[in-house]
Amino acid sequence: MTIDWSLECSGCGAARAPDGLPSVCDACGAPWLVRFERPLPAPDLKADLRGRAGGMWRFREFLPLEPGEEPVTLGEGSTPLLRCRRLGERLGFSQLWVKDEAVNPTGSFKARGLSAAVTRAVASGATAFTLPTAGNAGVAAAAYGARGGAKVRVYAPKSTPKPLLDQMTAYGADVVTIDGHIGDCGQLSRKFADQSGALDLSTLREPYRIEGKKTLGLEIAEQFGWTFPDVIVYPTGGGTGLIGMWKAFLELMAAGWVRGPMPRLISVQSAGCAPVVAAFEARKDRCEAWRDPWTVASGLRVPSPLGGALILRGIKESKGHAIAVTDDQLLEGANLLSSLEGVDACPEGGASVATARLLLAKGLVTRDERLVLFNTGAGVLYGHDFK
Numbered sequence: 001m002t003i004d005w006s007l008e009c010s011g012c013g014a015a016r017a018p019d020g021l022p023s024v025c026d027a028c029g030a031p032w033l034v035r036f037e038r039p040l041p042a043p044d045l046k047a048d049l050r051g052r053a054g055g056m057w058r059f060r061e062f063l064p065l066e067p068g069e070e071p072v073t074l075g076e077g078s079t080p081l082l083r084c085r086r087l088g089e090r091l092g093f094s095q096l097w098v099k100d101e102a103v104n105p106t107g108s109f110k111a112r113g114l115s116a117a118v119t120r121a122v123a124s125g126a127t128a129f130t131l132p133t134a135g136n137a138g139v140a141a142a143a144y145g146a147r148g149g150a151k152v153r154v155y156a157p158k159s160t161p162k163p164l165l166d167q168m169t170a171y172g173a174d175v176v177t178i179d180g181h182i183g184d185c186g187q188l189s190r191k192f193a194d195q196s197g198a199l200d201l202s203t204l205r206e207p208y209r210i211e212g213k214k215t216l217g218l219e220i221a222e223q224f225g226w227t228f229p230d231v232i233v234y235p236t237g238g239g240t241g242l243i244g245m246w247k248a249f250l251e252l253m254a255a256g257w258v259r260g261p262m263p264r265l266i267s268v269q270s271a272g273c274a275p276v277v278a279a280f281e282a283r284k285d286r287c288e289a290w291r292d293p294w295t296v297a298s299g300l301r302v303p304s305p306l307g308g309a310l311i312l313r314g315i316k317e318s319k320g321h322a323i324a325v326t327d328d329q330l331l332e333g334a335n336l337l338s339s340l341e342g343v344d345a346c347p348e349g350g351a352s353v354a355t356a357r358l359l360l361a362k363g364l365v366t367r368d369e370r371l372v373l374f375n376t377g378a379g380v381l382y383g384h385d386f387k
Contacts, residue, residue: 005064007032007207010310018064021124023205024306031204031307033247034064034211040255046226054078056112056215062251064120064211071119072148074105076112077215081223081372086340091357095370097229098337098352099220101377102344106143106167108136108377109216113240114201116212118144121199126150128198132185134237134298135164136377141201142171153192155185160298161382181293183303203238204306213241217248220372221258228263230369233355235348235376236267236276236322237302239311246314263372265320266364267311268355270295270327273303276311280322285312296327297347299376321364329354337375346382349375 007016011030016022024031041061052058056077057065065071080100088096101109114137121129128151131141138154145152152173156165157180168175178184186202193200203209221228228249234242242265249262267276273293279286287308293301305311315322325333327347334350337343345353352373359365 003066004038005034005036008035018207021121021126021199022207023200031310032207034207040251043255043257046257049222056115056212056219059215059218062214062218062248063116064208069123071115072122072144073115073119074111074143074147076104076115077219079103079219081220082341082343084337084341087336087353090336090340091353092360092367093356093371094368096356097370097372098341098343098349098375099216099372100343100375102346102375102379106136106140107381108140108346109213109241109374110136110140110377111144112212112215113137113209113244114140114144114212117201117206117208118148118150120208121201121206122148122150126199128196129153129201130155130189130192130196130198131201132156132182132189133160134182134301135160136299136381137203138168138173138175139164139171139381142168142173145173146171151198153189153198155189157181157185157298157301163381163383167381181301181303183289202306203240209240210244210247213244214248215244216241217245218252220245221249221252224370226258228258228260229372230263231266231359231365232263232372232374233266233268233352233359234374235297235300235351236269236311237299238305239267239276239307241374241376242267242314243307243310246318262318265314265318266355266359267315267320267322268351269322269324270297270300270330270351271324272327273301274324275303275305276308277322277324279308279312280315285309287312297330297351299346299348300351321359323355323358325351325354325358334379338379343375344379345375346377346379348377349373349379
């Protein structure tokens with residue numbers, strides 16, 4: 001099989017072949033990004049897409065997959081983009097939409113990234129994985145590891161919602177819980193990887209989770225008839241989804257599929273753990289570690305995102321913004337999304353709702369712009385104890 005993509009360091013610009021199972025750049029420690037050697041697909045592929053079955057791998061020409069190669073999949077992707085009129089009226093918007101990732105096979109957007117990561121890892125000969133998790137990534141890694149015939153070890157904070165831990169165990173993962181946050185879990189996971197030879201699937205420590213998350217942007221553009229919305233509000237922990245969408249929009253514009261400008265990317269975090277917001281407000285190009293992180297939205301409890309520089313770059317290039325909301329505000333937002341629109345909102349999805357209200361109040365958006373909010377996972381996986 002001929003691999004027709006290379007890897008480019010997002011920090012120093014170094015290039016390398018995608019042979020083996022690369023982690024971060026040896027020279028500068030920054031994440032690798034996939035760069036295709038083959039031409040980007042021409043716009044006439046749009047007609048062919050209409051006849052394909054659903055799921056994110058229908059966009060295979062935009063993904064690191066060779067002709068005839070079968071991905072490790074559970075049918076992830078093709079999630080609904082819901083027009084939310086009642087919620088829009090409550091918040092003051094005429095065109096409000098919610099991209100509902102709760103309906104993915106493992107209950108969250110993490111299914112996309114882990115499907116892509118496990119696909120490439122298994123193709124490269126990996127038989128065991130390890131990663132830290134705040135919850136949903138561990139569930140997805142356990143499921144796709146099982147699907148790909150690989151063993152999975154997960155390190156999670158003891159504060160992780162029990163339904164998420166139970167689901168990881170049900171998929172056959174070896175689950176280790178610790179006192180501490182996801183950064184502490186990451187240190188243990190990397191140590192285990194060094195000792196055991198298991199592949200570290202931590203966020204951005206391999207280059208392919210971003211490619212799976214890229215399909216979020218491809219789907220949104222397709223669902224809007226190959227146009228872009230004005231604004232996308234994205235709950236940001238590790239940030240692979242925001243980075244992936246930014247990459248997808250650049251590729252779509254470069255291939256002539258959609259005309260710019262790209263949507264303004266709004267990063268939302270909890271006031272209890274907001275390293276991206278702090279860096280954005282200080283006009284820095286890198287994040288500093290957040291001390292004593294805490295929020296009920298466990299997916300936002302990432303004190304030192306490895307992809308911080310890429311997140312900030314995506315926000316800047318899209319003319320976006322970064323905002324923090326309190327736990328009270330995001331819990332109210334989750335309740336509104338569930339009760340007004342019937343969406344099984346997670347606390348991170350509630351943060352998107354709370355941010356939409358703040359954006360309007362601050363004059364950062366107008367009521368008639370097309371606004372897309374993300375519900376990144378299913379509230380039921382938190383046990384609904386947060387509501």
